Amino acid sequence: MTCREVSGLLSSYLDDELDHESHGIVEAHLATCEHCQAALEELWQVKSALQSLPVVKPPPELHARIMEAVSDAPAAEPALRGVETSPKKGRFRWNLSSFRRGGFKTAALALAACLVIMILSSAGTLHFARRYYAPMAAKEQSGVAPQEPGTTGSAAFEEGGQFFKMAQVPSGDELESVQPQSRGISDTELADQYSATGADTAGLERKLIRRARLTLEVSQGTVDATSRQAIHIVRSYQGYIESSSMSVDESNKQSTVFYMTARVPSEHLDPAIDEMSGLGVVTQSDTLEQDVTEQYMDLDARINNKVQQEQRLLQILGNANTVGELLQVEAELSRVRTEIESLQGRQNLLEKSSAMSFLSVNIVEEGSRKSSPSPWTDIWKAFVKAWQDLAVFVAKVSPVIIVLGAGYFLVRRAIAKQG
Amino acid sequence: MALPNEQAIVERASRGDVAAFEALVKAYETKLYNVAFRMVSDSEDAMDIVQEVFLKAYQALPSFRGDSKFSTWIYRICMNASLDHLRRHKKAQVYSLDAPVEFSDSEAQRQVEDSAESTEEIVEARFLGEKMLHVLNDLEPHYRAVLILCDVQGYSYQEIAEILDMSLGTVKSRIHRARNILRKLMDAEQSFPSYVKQDERRDDR
Ligand SMILES: [Zn+2]
Numbered sequence: 001m002t003c004r005e006v007s008g009l010l011s012s013y014l015d016d017e018l019d020h021e022s023h024g025i026v027e028a029h030l031a032t033c034e035h036c037q038a039a040l041e042e043l044w045q046v047k048s049a050l051q052s053l054p055v056v057k058p059p060p061e062l063h064a065r066i067m068e069a070v071s072d073a074p075a076a077e078p079a080l081r082g083v084e085t086s087p088k089k090g091r092f093r094w095n096l097s098s099f100r101r102g103g104f105k106t107a108a109l110a111l112a113a114c115l116v117i118m119i120l121s122s123a124g125t126l127h128f129a130r131r132y133y134a135p136m137a138a139k140e141q142s143g144v145a146p147q148e149p150g151t152t153g154s155a156a157f158e159e160g161g162q163f164f165k166m167a168q169v170p171s172g173d174e175l176e177s178v179q180p181q182s183r184g185i186s187d188t189e190l191a192d193q194y195s196a197t198g199a200d201t202a203g204l205e206r207k208l209i210r211r212a213r214l215t216l217e218v219s220q221g222t223v224d225a226t227s228r229q230a231i232h233i234v235r236s237y238q239g240y241i242e243s244s245s246m247s248v249d250e251s252n253k254q255s256t257v258f259y260m261t262a263r264v265p266s267e268h269l270d271p272a273i274d275e276m277s278g279l280g281v282v283t284q285s286d287t288l289e290q291d292v293t294e295q296y297m298d299l300d301a302r303i304n305n306k307v308q309q310e311q312r313l314l315q316i317l318g319n320a321n322t323v324g325e326l327l328q329v330e331a332e333l334s335r336v337r338t339e340i341e342s343l344q345g346r347q348n349l350l351e352k353s354s355a356m357s358f359l360s361v362n363i364v365e366e367g368s369r370k371s372s373p374s375p376w377t378d379i380w381k382a383f384v385k386a387w388q389d390l391a392v393f394v395a396k397v398s399p400v401i402i403v404l405g406a407g408y409f410l411v412r413r414a415i416a417k418q419g
Numbered sequence: 420m421a422l423p424n425e426q427a428i429v430e431r432a433s434r435g436d437v438a439a440f441e442a443l444v445k446a447y448e449t450k451l452y453n454v455a456f457r458m459v460s461d462s463e464d465a466m467d468i469v470q471e472v473f474l475k476a477y478q479a480l481p482s483f484r485g486d487s488k489f490s491t492w493i494y495r496i497c498m499n500a501s502l503d504h505l506r507r508h509k510k511a512q513v514y515s516l517d518a519p520v521e522f523s524d525s526e527a528q529r530q531v532e533d534s535a536e537s538t539e540e541i542v543e544a545r546f547l548g549e550k551m552l553h554v555l556n557d558l559e560p561h562y563r564a565v566l567i568l569c570d571v572q573g574y575s576y577q578e579i580a581e582i583l584d585m586s587l588g589t590v591k592s593r594i595h596r597a598r599n600i601l602r603k604l605m606d607a608e609q610s611f612p613s614y615v616k617q618d619e620r621r622d623d624r
Contacts, residue, residue, distance in 0.1 A: 008595065010595070011591070011594050011595035011598055012576075012591055012594075012595070015569065015576065015594070017575070017576045017591070042602050043595075043598050043599070043602070045602070046570075046598045046601050046602050046605070047570050047598065049551040049605075050551060050555075050566055050567075050570035050571055051570050051571070051573075053457070053551060053571055055449070055453055056452070056453055056456050057449070058448060058449055058452035058453075058456075058465075058466070058469070059462060059466060061466075062448060062452060062466050062469060062470070063444065063445070063448060065466065065470050066444050066448065066469065066470050066473045066474075067437075067441060067444065069470050069473070069474045070437070070440065070444075070473060070474060070477045071437065073474065073477060073478060
């Protein structure tokens with residue numbers, strides 16, 4: 001069987017969903033093919049990561065909610081559908097009605113103001129957008145509509161100002177504080193449940209696969225030299241480089257970026273990172289740890305099983321009476337041995353992964369870290385900003401309009417009196 | 420599986436015995452909640468889905484013939500509800516101008532992710548499994564479904580075929596493809612220069 005055919009069966013093999021014959025064929029191939037062994041290992045890592053996802057406890061109110069829905073079953077359905085709401089639209093409508101409440105004259109004034117604004121802004125919006133698209137600097141949320149008492153028109157716009165403020169994209173802090181609740185289960189909770197899953201193997205020597213990441217910032221033009229030092233550090237700790245690349249980031253001020261992945265003996269990982277941290281300013285450093293002790297022990301147990309099976313078969317082989325028996329036992333023996341080899345292959349891979357930690361290093365030039373923000377948020381920010389500015393503009397301009405309107409009114413009255 | 424004499428309980432529940440039905444709810448609510456939660460990755464939505472699933476089950480139970488196992492049947496309702504939810508909410512929520520503040524956490528993440536062209540957040544991801552939580556969201560829902568049933572819930576290919584109403588061959592190839600895609604997503608996470616992602620995140624928030 002070719003690698004191609006085998007690789008298509010590897011997931012089924014992993015899930016023990018192959019018939020006896022195919023299972024044997026795949027096993028035999030795996031024993032001799034490192035490529036397919038590695039592919040199996042990768043699939044198995046995905047599977048085991050999924051298997052180790054913690055069981056999430058449902059919120060305590062779930063049970064009551066279900067029983068409640070069931071107990072008034074016929075009536076429950078419309079209630080289910082009614083949950084969706086559109087608060088934003090409601091708010092806007094309210095704005096309009098408050099507009100109307102202010103009486104016809106003021107409304108007319110406000111309308112006139114609106115018209116003027118719209119004419120001015122239709123030309124201006126694009127300009128605003130363009131102006132705020134690029135820098136979006138510190139001017140965050142500066143003056144929204146300064147108070148302009150007395151007129152319903154400007155009050156309505158103030159309302160508008162707040163509306164825009166509310167609709168604004170939340171800042172980092174706000175989003176951070178919102179996240180844990182909306183997720184329903186916090187990261188730390190997950191982490192706790194996580195470590196709990198491996199608790200029963202406590203006390204054994206732990207097999208950890210560690211993956212570290214480090215980002216260094218160095219002064220302009222020294223990326224090349226620093227990268228050589230970094231490679232040297234890896235080698236000095238008996239590590240080796242898996243891959244490395246030097247590239248120019250065109251979207252980022254033509255800055256030079258170095259990236260490498262290396263393997264370092266696990267006991268040397270921390271000192272290697274320490275030493276490397278001295279090469280520049282550390283802007284990011286973190287380590288992921290995967291506990292594979294259980295998987296390792298599991299493989300161990302399976303290998304032991306098979307070895308015992310092998311011993312029994314050898315005994316039987318010694319006592320075999322007929323040629324037929326002999327051949328049968330030998331076939332079985334070779335099957336068991338193949339299985340042992342493949343299990344050992346997987347165990348070796350785990351062993352190697354935990355012995356040699358993964359280390360990836362980025363080296364970037366100082367000042368280049370400011371990557372361009374995504375277009376979507378920019379457009380949104382520009383949109384919000386433009387409207388905010390519009391609100392400010394309205395507030396500033398409204399006295400003028402009121403004066404003009406009043407003047408117009410007086411002139412009309414004067415003319416009417418004369419006539 | 421969870422209940423010793425499930426068949427008898429199902430029968431009683433189908434005749435309108437609420438106590439019997441509650442026993443079924445107790446046996447399955449956590450499992451179904453987990454399935455829904457892994458599918459939609461939002462606690463509130465998962466609760467809504469599970470509630471809807473049991474309500475549907477309660478109403479449809481009289482017509483449940485027992486051709487398949489009760490567990491298969493209710494898992495199927497749950498998977499359909501989750502997939503349906505994802506279908507509906509994809510259009511409604513992402514990039515909605517009307518409700519920018521109200522998107523769920525996963526949506527917020529998705530926007531960040533899309534813009535950064537990355538597959539997930541790094542900084543909080545301390546464990547491979549937690550990383551998996553995020554990467555899982557990037558998997559197309561039908562692929563996610565087979566893996567949740569196979570690897571998270573431990574169902575056999577045959578049972579998955581029944582739950583998702585597809586052929587055994589389709590289950591086989593979907594699981595294999597899904598794992599390979601997931602593997603690539605995890606690798607992409609690993610090898611993508613991380614400074615870019617970190618900055619994107621800061622700017623986006
Ligand atoms: Zn091969």
